[in-house]
Amino acid sequence: MSIQVDLRLRQGDFARTIRFQSDVRVTALVGPSGCGKTTTLHAIAGLVRPESGRICLGGQCLFDAAARIDVPVAARRLGLVFQDGRLFPHLRVGANLGYAGRADAGDIADMAARLGITPLLDRWPRHLSGGEARRVALGRALLSRPAALLLDEPLAHLDAARAGDLLALIADISDVPMLYVTHDLREAEQLGATIIALTSVEV
Amino acid sequence: MHHEAVDRVADETVCRDDGMFAALTPAELAAIGVSLKVSGTATLFTLPLAFGLAFLLARRDFRGKAIVDALVNLPLVLPPVVTGYLLLLAFGRHGPFGQALASIGVSVLFRWTGAAIAAGIMALPLMVSPMRLALDGMDRRLEAAAATLGATPARVFTSMTVPLVLPGIIAGGVLGFAKALGEFGATAIFVSAIPGETETLPLAINAFLQVPGREPAALRLAIISIAIAFAALVAAQWWQRRAIAHRA
Numbered sequence: 001m002s003i004q005v006d007l008r009l010r011q012g013d014f015a016r017t018i019r020f021q022s023d024v025r026v027t028a029l030v031g032p033s034g035c036g037k038t039t040t041l042h043a044i045a046g047l048v049r050p051e052s053g054r055i056c057l058g059g060q061c062l063f064d065a066a067a068r069i070d071v072p073v074a075a076r077r078l079g080l081v082f083q084d085g086r087l088f089p090h091l092r093v094g095a096n097l098g099y100a101g102r103a104d105a106g107d108i109a110d111m112a113a114r115l116g117i118t119p120l121l122d123r124w125p126r127h128l129s130g131g132e133a134r135r136v137a138l139g140r141a142l143l144s145r146p147a148a149l150l151l152d153e154p155l156a157h158l159d160a161a162r163a164g165d166l167l168a169l170i171a172d173i174s175d176v177p178m179l180y181v182t183h184d185l186r187e188a189e190q191l192g193a194t195i196i197a198l199t200s201v202e203v
Numbered sequence: 204m205h206h207e208a209v210d211r212v213a214d215e216t217v218c219r220d221d222g223m224f225a226a227l228t229p230a231e232l233a234a235i236g237v238s239l240k241v242s243g244t245a246t247l248f249t250l251p252l253a254f255g256l257a258f259l260l261a262r263r264d265f266r267g268k269a270i271v272d273a274l275v276n277l278p279l280v281l282p283p284v285v286t287g288y289l290l291l292l293a294f295g296r297h298g299p300f301g302q303a304l305a306s307i308g309v310s311v312l313f314r315w316t317g318a319a320i321a322a323g324i325m326a327l328p329l330m331v332s333p334m335r336l337a338l339d340g341m342d343r344r345l346e347a348a349a350a351t352l353g354a355t356p357a358r359v360f361t362s363m364t365v366p367l368v369l370p371g372i373i374a375g376g377v378l379g380f381a382k383a384l385g386e387f388g389a390t391a392i393f394v395s396a397i398p399g400e401t402e403t404l405p406l407a408i409n410a411f412l413q414v415p416g417r418e419p420a421a422l423r424l425a426i427i428s429i430a431i432a433f434a435a436l437v438a439a440q441w442w443q444r445r446a447i448a449h450r451a
């Protein structure tokens with residue numbers, strides 16, 4: 001799937017231009033902390049409004065400042081896996097997984113089995129470990145049947161074993177294109193991703 | 204009006220009062236009924252209005268916000284007698300609301316509906332405050348996360364915003380109900396104390412205290428007031444605990 005991003009983002013006092021494109025299934029945005037990776041991902045998802053530029057995904061323009069296109073977040077159908085998981089605290093794991101409403105009980109059970117979180121379905125998110133919460137967040141995004149999966153440092157703050165397990169699960173995802181943000185080049189390499197080094201141009 | 208009411212309450216109960224523990228007299232039951240009806244209605248109708256105002260004040264910036272904020276809180280700082288008098292002016296025969304209601308054949312003067320309006324106005328600031336705090340304190344990033352999963356703004360509101368601030372809504376509801384239950388000054392001025400219609404528990408207690416020898420009746424109603432308020436608090440705590448079960 002093709003991704004074309006050409007953005008000018010303003011954050012407080014300074015603006016940055018981010019420009020890349022990719023035509024492969026797994027693309028990794030790699031760059032040091034604070035270079036605007038997360039903001040770029042949120043802009044693609046529609047949570048941050050760029051100052052100008054355009055974002056096109058698989059032939060559809062989600063944002064084009066010149067053409068006044070700005071597809072609402074809910075209509076973009078992008079599965080964003082947040083760095084902090086952002087599970088809904090008032091919904092049990094099962095309800096979190098099914099929140100998007102595009103999966104039936106069988107789909108949820110299958111996804112839970114695939115991610116190894118079946119025993120957690122009745123738990124409150126508060127009682128999950130960091131690694132468990134990431135898996136639930138990943139499953140929730142996948143069950144929204146997204147056009148693409150946007151992953152924001154999904155292995156951050158996990159110990160080596162948990163991180164390895166989760167990376168293997170992510171590598172197994174084959175049915176949806178991915179944009180994977182990380183500061184660690186090795187993760188991108190293990191996913192066999194096309195690597196885009198994000199060296200933001202500060203203006 | 205007021206003294207008439209006192210006389211009636213006294214007349215009805217004078218021959219049956221066997222002291223503290225006698226069964227409730229019809230007059231006492233009427234006061235309880237009026238109180239529950241007035242407070243319940245006031246809470247039910249003011250709650251959505253209060254939440255709308257809390258949402259507006261917490262989430263939106265608009266011209267005149269400071270004025271709206273001050274107006275909402277005005278009943279908190281005005282003497283209740285003044286609020287009651289203003290209501291009388293507004294809903295009176297020549298007042299703007301009074302004329303509007305008269306055109307559809309409704310009057311709230313000296314009616315229990317008027318008592319509910321007075322109670323609702325007095326309760327409004329106490330309801331808005333905890334709801335606004337809850338809205339200010341909630342993690343709005345969860346709303347954004349819901350939107351990325353395809354939730355429409357309406358669904359985000361019902362599935363994220365409302366349940367996440369539910370403890371604040373409950374707290375506001377209880378405070379408002381308690382305030383409505385205890386409202387005295389504005390109600391007395393606005394709709395007077397008509398037994399069976401506008402005479403709520405506090406007004407009835409006041410009436411009994413005006414009559415020599417009726418103190419036991421006043422004490423009984425006071426105890427009933429305490430029981431109702433206590434039951435409301437216990438129920439709210441139970442509901443509150445359920446609302447935050449996920450935090451345990």
